Amino acid sequence: MARSAVERARALLKRRKFSLAITLLESYEEYYRDDFEFNLVMGHAFLYSGDFGSASSFYKRARNIRINDSELILGQAAIFLQRGDTQKAIEYYLDVLDIDPENAVAKAALDFIRDYGEYPVIVRWYETGKLQRFFPPLGLNPLIIIKSCAAGILAGIVLGAVIYGFASVKPARDYIKGPRMNLSSLGLELSSDERESALAQDLSGTVVHFMLSRQEANRAYDDAVMYFQDGRDNACRVEINRLLQSNVSAEFKGKVNVLESLLFPEPPTFDNLLDNVSYDTIVSSKVPELYEGCYVAWSGRISRAELHDNGDWSCTLLVGYENLENFDGYVQVNFSKGLNPVPDGKKAVRFLGRVKFDDGKLKLDGISVYQPLKDGVLKN
Missing domain, CATH: 1.25.40.10 (Tetratricopeptide repeat domain)
Structure with missing residues (x-):
């Protein structure tokens, strides 16, 4: 034909x-x-x-x-x-x-x-x-014999090991009764037996991202307690996620879940946010879900802003692009109750939001927004 x-x-x-x-x-x-x-x-x-x-x-x-x-x-x-x-x-x-x-x-x-x-x-x-x-691909040139094809456009990038913690200082056992709350009253102190039997014996039907030794599991729990008592809920959140996605026992995870319920009684603000996790840290992590639930403040420029029928307002944040120079990547930001006033898409902007993953895609649930009245440089 x-x-x-x-x-x-x-x-x-x-x-x-x-x-x-x-x-x-x-x-x-x-x-x-x-x-x-x-x-x-x-x-x-x-x-x-x-x-x-x-x-x-x-x-x-x-x-x-x-x-x-x-x-x-x-x-x-x-x-x-x-x-x-x-x-x-x-x-x-x-x-x-x-x-x-x-x-x-x-x-x-x-x-x-x-x-x-x-x-x-x-x-x-x-x-x-x-x-x-x-440019749009045209397909293989039939006049050229290609012996081997290098997938150069999107070579897989494997970066670093999973970030383990936010500090190297280890808390004493009595940190459980620290300045923020006496956690022993909630039964969150680990007994010697609980520390000894921290790991699950049967992992069937369990999704595990982190295979921890008994010492690593106990240390992660101690770190989480220390960060909680210091008011560093982001850092605590990371250790909690590590434990919940690990091979520790159901009983151990039960205590972790109780500690988790105490985090962020109020969302942080730009002024009091601690341990702000960078965009690059999350997207380059082998297990980015380690940072789910953390609050972050990221700057950039707005693209594809949209007001939805249910009142939500969303946009794509071009992270790191606030000065129209460096582009780190992009993330969808959604404000469930809308925004008033709506940010100016022609100016740099900083969003405070909570990290989440939707079908594996990194997104932010918006909390607040900062934008200078004049198109100046955003202050850190």
Whole structure:
């Protein structure tokens, strides 16, 4: 069966014959003008040829026909990236991930913007052809025999060991009766027998992220008590999470759960937040859920703000991007009762929120927001 002009043009793109693809499709434009695939392929051909104005025009025509297409949005994001409009590029790459959460090109582009997103670097990458790795993929060039493929765009990054604690000082056993509360009255003091039998004998049906020795389990519990008595609930929260996700016994976890119920009688404020956990610490952890329930204060810029029908207000926070220079990553922030006034999307902002994970995705439940009246630098 004869292939259509658009299918033949796709084949030419795979062979990197961009001018031939454009010439072929231009002869059919009057027939395909309102065809999504035609406009998309024309946009790709002009994009890879370096004619970004023409590429943008054809992408816009394609967008008028079909809005939510990841391949199309990748092309539009690449145009913004090439122009140095990284904030707009980030928004479009995030749109791609909304449609295709595992899209390797969008993830790699966001990593690039975070690590090297200054305009002079972008220009150098474009001049050397490296920027094309963030364009819509064309597929393997059939004229080239590839013996081995390196998954360079999204090489798996394994960083560090799990953060163990917030301090190395170990509390004495009588810390249980510390200044904040006499925890022995709640039965939270560990007896010698409880310390000796801290570990579960049968782990069937149990999800375990941390395999602790008996000494490590007891030390984590002592640390949690110490942090609690010192008013460092974030640090205590981490040790509690470690124990609840470990191989300690059900009886041991019962005491941990009681201690957990005492944390954060009131949400912290920007002024009294202790042990603020950085975005990078969480996303680079082997077990990021270790920090679930911690309160954090992160700065950046707002993207894709939305007021929902139920009154919730949400946005994507571009973390570390407050000065439009460093981009650490992104996180969804949600305020369940809305915000009044709504933050200005053109200014830097700092959110205080509680860490949670929804289907494995890091999110923040918003508590409060700080934004300077003038577009100045956020104070730490």
